[in-house]
Amino acid sequence: MTLPAEAADALQTFQSAAGWEQRARLLMQFGDHLPALSETDKCEANRVHGCESLVWLVGELRDGHWQFAASSDARMIRGLVALLLLRVNGLSAAALRQVDLPDWFNQLGLSRQLSPSRSNGLNAVLTRMNELAK
Template sequence: MSLPTEAEAALDAFQAVGSWEQRARMLMQWGERLPALAEAEKVDANLVQGCESLVWLVGHLQDGHWHFAASSDARMIRGLVALLLARVNGLSAVALQAVDLPDWFNQLGLSRQLSPSRSNGLNAVLQRMRELSRMQN
């Protein structure tokens, strides 16, 4: 399965750096590039359940492809969510169901640094994306 363009760019960038410090710095940079959500979107209805940090997620379907936006109060989570968005934005609902989260972060070289709570939180974000895609299909 081919990756969205932004996911390819992320993969190239993360595979090009060797040390965890460089990856952590790059992770923060990805988080900083995440467009801010409007305050009106930071409501309880958009809050992802199952995350230790606050994560808001909104999504819309356009021409059969999903586009998500998210924000978090935690810098590291913002970076991880930005990388998740790079992987899923532009996918159909069917392709979204097939995303393998552990494999994606493994390819990026970040899986060892995902604590169980961060991993659970990211899974919760992906599950919420899947729920949204099912509700509008």
């Protein structure tokens, strides 16, 4: 499966990082650059359940391709969600169902950071994306 261009760029950036500390900084930077959701979008209907942190997700179908936006109250989660959005934005619903979350974060060198609760939270975000895309 081909990666969206921005995801390929992020992957290259993370793979060239010199160790965990640099990847952690990159993760925070990606989270800091995540476009803010409006207060209107941060409502209960858009909240992703299954995350320990607060995460909101909105999605829109444009010309057969999904565009998602998300936010979180936790900085680390914002970074992980930002990287997930890079991986899935622009995909069709069928391609979205094929996304292998553990493999993506493993390629980025971030699987160590995915505690079971973070993993479950990100899986909940991906599940919600697939629900929206039905």
